[in-house]
Amino acid sequence: MRTRPVLFGLLLAILAGGFALASARAVSFSTTASDVDRHLVYVPLIARGSRNIQPTAAANETTATATATATATATATATATATATATATATATAPCDPEPEADLSGTLIANGQGRIVNRSATCSYEVGLASYRAFDGHIRNQQLFDSIAATILPGQTLDLTVAVPDCSTQIDLFYGPLLLSLDGQRYGERLLASRFIVGSGDCAPGGTPRPTGTPAATASPTETETPTETPGGGGG
Numbered sequence: 001m002r003t004r005p006v007l008f009g010l011l012l013a014i015l016a017g018g019f020a021l022a023s024a025r026a027v028s029f030s031t032t033a034s035d036v037d038r039h040l041v042y043v044p045l046i047a048r049g050s051r052n053i054q055p056t057a058a059a060n061e062t063t064a065t066a067t068a069t070a071t072a073t074a075t076a077t078a079t080a081t082a083t084a085t086a087t088a089t090a091t092a093t094a095p096c097d098p099e100p101e102a103d104l105s106g107t108l109i110a111n112g113q114g115r116i117v118n119r120s121a122t123c124s125y126e127v128g129l130a131s132y133r134a135f136d137g138h139i140r141n142q143q144l145f146d147s148i149a150a151t152i153l154p155g156q157t158l159d160l161t162v163a164v165p166d167c168s169t170q171i172d173l174f175y176g177p178l179l180l181s182l183d184g185q186r187y188g189e190r191l192l193a194s195r196f197i198v199g200s201g202d203c204a205p206g207g208t209p210r211p212t213g214t215p216a217a218t219a220s221p222t223e224t225e226t227p228t229e230t231p232g233g234g235g236g
Contacts, residue, residue: 094121095122096122096124098120098125100125100176100190103123104116104117104119104175104192105192106173106192107192107193108193108194108195111164111195111197112131112164113129113160113162114161114171114173114192115157115158116157116192117156118153118155118157118158119155120154123154124152124154126150127149127152127158127174127175127192128149128150128173128174128175129147129148129171130144130162130174130178131144131145131146131147131163131164131165131169131171132145132170133167133168134168134202134203135203135204135205139182140182140184142170142182143181144181145162145163145165146162147162148160160173166200167201167202167203168197168199168201169197169199170194170195171194172191172193172194174187174192175190
């Protein structure tokens with residue numbers, strides 16, 4: 001009869017030990033699962049952090065490139081503007097070294113009409129055309145009949161026209177000031193072309209000079225024939 005209580009006590013002990021073992025295993029499994037959960041949570045966070053760093057570096061590179069491009073463009077523009085300004089200033093201030101005998105050529109293309117060509121690129125000159133009535137064979141007695149004065153610009157061709165009387169006339173194409181009289185003075189080296197027109201004969205005394213005419217200018221130089229001087233011209 002005493003054996004039964006002993007066996008019953010052993011059975012209870014075994015059952016209690018099994019329950020304790022089962023509880024321990026459950027606790028261990030729970031701890032492992034929690035560790036796994038922690039790993040699963042932390043890994044995505046690290047990945048997201050890496051993605052956030054890369055766009056920042058790219059943005060910095062884009063900003064640096066844009067700044068460098070803008071700086072280079074501004075520098076190039078400033079250089080081009082300075083060059084253009086310097087060139088324009090040099091052209092505008094080019095000096096004139098007057099050499100009228102080398103720069104100017106003239107010819108009488110008709111009775112009372114002269115053409116002057118200015119080959120200079122920088123100099124302008126005062127030029128003119130005049131007609132003088134002739135009364136006899138003496139130049140000093142000639143009387144101014146008509147005249148015109150003008151300024152010929154660099155590279156310009158200028159046509160000048162004066163009136164011519166029916167009687168004998170001297171035509172002088174020149175540069176520099178007009179001579180109102182040929183008594184004791186001549187155009188000399190300033191004479192570009194000269195022509196004596198016999199007309200109906202010596203002019204009769206009297207009469208007054210005609211008003212000054214208007215010059216006609218052409219844009220481009222024209223070839224001119226060699227001026228021909230005749231005896232009695234205002235050049236000598």
